[in-house]
Amino acid sequence: MRRMMWMMAAMMTNARAAPVTTATDKEQASFFEYYSGAHATGGLLRPQFAVTTVKGKRHVMATVDGPAQRATLPLCRQPRTVFDYDPKAPKDKRWSERAPLQLVWYSQQPQCGAQPETPIRLLAPLPEMEILTLIQQHPTLLNNARLLMAGNTSCAPSRSRGYRLTALDRAKDGLPVLVFENAVDEEARIAVRRSRNELVAWSAECASAGDSRQKKR
Known part of the structure; x- marks a missing residue:
């Protein structure tokens, strides 16, 4: 019994110590509010959120990809924009936008469709x-x-x-x-x-x- 209690306590401690690997609901809501005010979405917005540790500090990013387009056959292009979150900034300035980025990949399909697992950044x-x-x-x-x-x-x-x-x-x-x-x-x-x-x-x-x-x- 004592061993079981010790194991449960250890599991609870590990759960508390586990790092958060995705943006919180509050952070995601903050991004949607920011993006809707700064951009015309033109459809359903599906950002990808990522959380990393930079010099010991938690860093939140959001990535938004535009529609894929056919370039020189069989090359595909897709615009990507990355946003960074600063929790200490004023509420209306917590998200900042990096310079736009282009993704490219090789595809022989008639349409570019969904990007591959690892598209190439240009x-x-x-x-x-x-x-x-x-x-x-x-x-x-x-x-x-x-x-x-x-x-x-x-x-x-x-x-x-x-x-x-x-x-x-x-x-x-x-x-x-x-x-x-x-x-x-x-x-x-x-x-x-x-x-x-x-x-x-x-x-x-x-x-x-x-x-x-x-x-x-």
């Missing part, structure tokens, strides 16, 4: 044909970049991990960049250049994906 303007080529060739470019990663101290420990393409960007020197993330929240940025008629991996940089996202905010 972090810098790139020509549509270049976007399409980078998406199509990213597995080969990643494999070719592993030798570059082996020679980079920030990339070497994780060069053999599995990565997925999460974004496209442009480096300061103008080269297109493939942004990959792995299962342990590490990011690899592979710059690509054209050699004759082929794309080749040119350089590699690695960091924590969380740190990289914070720099871009």
Whole structure:
């Protein structure tokens, strides 16, 4: 009996200590009120809420995706807007809007339809044909970049991990960049250049994906 009571007490303690992983009803209501006052929804609004911990502090975000549109075949585009919540700000200023973002993905379906599980973020303007080529060739470019990663101290420990393409960007020197993330929240940025008629991996940089996202905010 005593053991059972101890186990129940431990479970209650763990439940109290468990972090909140979604926005509260009050926070969600606050977002709907803010959004309806600042935007014409034009239909049913279905934001996605996420809660993260940034430097030990709870951070709430809301994401709203617009309609997907067909770009250069077989490329799809979709606008995305992210909003940040500040509970200490005045009531009418608790939500702030980041710069709009574009999502892209490869689809051979007649209509773009629903986005895939991991759409690709477009972090810098790139020509549509270049976007399409980078998406199509990213597995080969990643494999070719592993030798570059082996020679980079920030990339070497994780060069053999599995990565997925999460974004496209442009480096300061103008080269297109493939942004990959792995299962342990590490990011690899592979710059690509054209050699004759082929794309080749040119350089590699690695960091924590969380740190990289914070720099871009």
